[in-house]
Amino acid sequence: MFSISNAFSLVWALLFSDIQAQRHIEVHTIRLYQDQCTMTCRSGWIGYNFTCMQFITEEINWSEAEVYCESLVHGGHLASIHSKENNDFVLRLVQKESSPYQKVWIGSSDNHQDGNMFWTDGSRWDYQNWLAGKPLAGLYCNTMAVIQDSGFWSDEDCNNARYPFICMTHVEYG
Ligand SMILES: [Ca+2]
Numbered sequence: 623m624f625s626i627s628n629a630f631s632l633v634w635a636l637l638f639s640d641i642q643a644q645r646h647i648e649v650h651t652i653r654l655y656q657d658q659c660t661m662t663c664r665s666g667w668i669g670y671n672f673t674c675m676q677f678i679t680e681e682i683n684w685s686e687a688e689v690y691c692e693s694l695v696h697g698g699h700l701a702s703i704h705s706k707e708n709n710d711f712v713l714r715l716v717q718k719e720s721s722p723y724q725k726v727w728i729g730s731s732d733n734h735q736d737g738n739m740f741w742t743d744g745s746r747w748d749y750q751n752w753l754a755g756k757p758l759a760g761l762y763c764n765t766m767a768v769i770q771d772s773g774f775w776s777d778e779d780c781n782n783a784r785y786p787f788i789c790m791t792h793v794e795y796g
Contacts, residue, residue, distance in 0.1 A: 661793040661794070664695070664794070672792060672793050673790050673793065674790065674792070675711075675712065675790050677715050677726070677787075678691075678787050679719070679786045680787075681786055682784055683781050684778075684781075685780060685781070688700050690787070691729075694789055695789070696791070697791045699742045699743040699790060700729030700789065700790070701728055701790040702729045702730070703728060703751075703766075704748055705749055708749070709749070710773065713766065713768065717768060717772070723769075723785065724767065725767050726785055726787050726788055727763065727788070728766050728787075731764060732762050733763060736762070737757075739757075750775065752775050752776070753767065753771050753774035757775075757776070757777040758777055761777040764777050
């Protein structure tokens with residue numbers, strides 16, 4: 623016998639399948655959009671996971687390097703690093719230049735408050751790769767080692783130490 627509750631179940635099942643179908647169409651549309659949309663980095667920049675990076679060989683202090691990246695491109699900052707893969711990518715980018723540099727500046731510092739690390743692009747502090755015994759109190763700007771202890775981070779004198787650096791910005795959508 624066809625009861626009220628059966629009728630309710632039937633209506634609900636139809637409604638639910640419609641919602642599912644709608645969601646399927648939306649997901650499909652987003653995928654199509656992603657396929658048609660191209661993400662690019664400007665000439666001279668190397669793409670990594672929705673970001674574009676560039677190794678700058680000029681040796682300047684950490685604050686100057688951050689300003690350099692900000693003025694180089696809209697949305698530019700010193701590079702932030704959020705995973706081992708990300709760290710390896712930055713290291714390879716510098717090593718590829720077969721440069722003589724021992725270290726490069728990255729975009730992290732605790733120069734506002736000792737021990738309270740931040741990235742200059744405002745992204746979350748969710749990964750770190752310190753060399754044993756680092757970071758130290760009294761040194762506030764961070765580098766990645768390139769030759770010896772390659773890939774590990776250490777903190778340096780923000781004003782007096784001079785290193786080349788990695789700039790980063792977001793990909794452009796076209
Ligand atoms: Ca420190």
